[in-house]
Amino acid sequence: TEYETILVSRDGRVGVITLNRPKALNALNEQTMNDVVAAATELDRDPDIGAIILTGSEKAFAAGADIKEMATKSAAEMYRVDFFSPWDAFARLRTPKIAAVSGYALGGGCELAMMCDLIIAADTAKFGQPEINLGVIPGMGGTQRLIRAIGKSKAMDMILTARQMDAEEAERSGLVARVVPADQLLDTANDVARTIAGLSKPVAQHAVEAVNAAYETTLQQGVQYERRVFHGLFSTADQKEGMTAFSEKRKANFTHE
Ligand code: HXC
Numbered sequence: 001t002e003y004e005t006i007l008v009s010r011d012g013r014v015g016v017i018t019l020n021r022p023k024a025l026n027a028l029n030e031q032t033m034n035d036v037v038a039a040a041t042e043l044d045r046d047p048d049i050g051a052i053i054l055t056g057s058e059k060a061f062a063a064g065a066d067i068k069e070m071a072t073k074s075a076a077e078m079y080r081v082d083f084f085s086p087w088d089a090f091a092r093l094r095t096p097k098i099a100a101v102s103g104y105a106l107g108g109g110c111e112l113a114m115m116c117d118l119i120i121a122a123d124t125a126k127f128g129q130p131e132i133n134l135g136v137i138p139g140m141g142g143t144q145r146l147i148r149a150i151g152k153s154k155a156m157d158m159i160l161t162a163r164q165m166d167a168e169e170a171e172r173s174g175l176v177a178r179v180v181p182a183d184q185l186l187d188t189a190n191d192v193a194r195t196i197a198g199l200s201k202p203v204a205q206h207a208v209e210a211v212n213a214a215y216e217t218t219l220q221q222g223v224q225y226e227r228r229v230f231h232g233l234f235s236t237a238d239q240k241e242g243m244t245a246f247s248e249k250r251k252a253n254f255t256h257e
Contacts, residue, residue: 055099063107
């Protein structure tokens with residue numbers, strides 16, 4: 001499929017979506033949203049894809065939602081079309097999603113990175129929620145996901161003052177999993193994606209669901225959910241293969257079943 005605002009490529013079992021609106025620093029307009037959701041959904045459903053990388057350019061992962069597109073809309077219109085709601089489908093995909101962030105990840109860009117399962121940042125990355133400067137608040141999950149990622153005090157600092165966080169602070173705060181030199185960003189993201197994609201897809205998907213359940217449940221319910229999933233995985237061929245391979249001192253050959 002050809003897309004207007006993104007590039008999609010495949011390398012073995014890894015799918016890569018590259019935001020590609022360089023003149024607007026990858027600002028996320030409606031077309032970009034529809035393109036990303038469609039491409040990611042197709043990769044998610046593809047049994048030959050085991051991990052998805054979402055990335056931007058060297059200068060910008062994404063500088064936010066498209067301010068020019070939004071500026072004149074009325075509240076009634078925003079409500080009628082439930083503006084931004086299609087992103088929920090992206091966040092819910094279960095194939096592991098890795099955000100590879102270089103440069104600006106601001107507003108919706110930061111929020112889109114947080115919809116991924118983990119973030120790998122170049123040392124040039126800058127995260128921020130500057131919506132308050134525009135007379136609004138984050139609208140793609142920032143007020144909810146940032147506090148869960150970095151805690152209340154830092155989330156309030158960023159959302160109320162619009163200050164940007166560099167990659168080092170973002171790693172220290174738990175927003176990103178790893179920071180690497182900018183010229184190694186895609187190699188590192190690819191290594192991580194290839195590692196995940198070499199394992200059992202359904203098992204990795206269940207892991208994503210179980211970890212994300214921690215956002216929604218009490219500890220007791222979450223532990224119970226984990227245990228039910230854990231028990232259920234004993235019905236997979238991949239569990240039998242994984243444990244047999246260990247006993248036979250060889251590498252597991254997962255069939256994703
Ligand atoms: C639309 C954008 C944009 C955006 C950049 N551009 N960000 N267009 N929406 N979010 C456009 C600029 O208008 C400009 O177009 C071109 O991209 C290059 O940007 P410059 O500003 O010239 O680049 P630079 O001087 O390097 O500054 C980079 C920047 C700045 C610091 C990232 O662009 C910036 O502050 N952008 C906005 C960041 C922001 O507020 N994001 C949050 C958006 S709201 P032209 O045509 O002039 O060359 C959001 C959540 C919405 O995401 C939730 C509430 C509804």
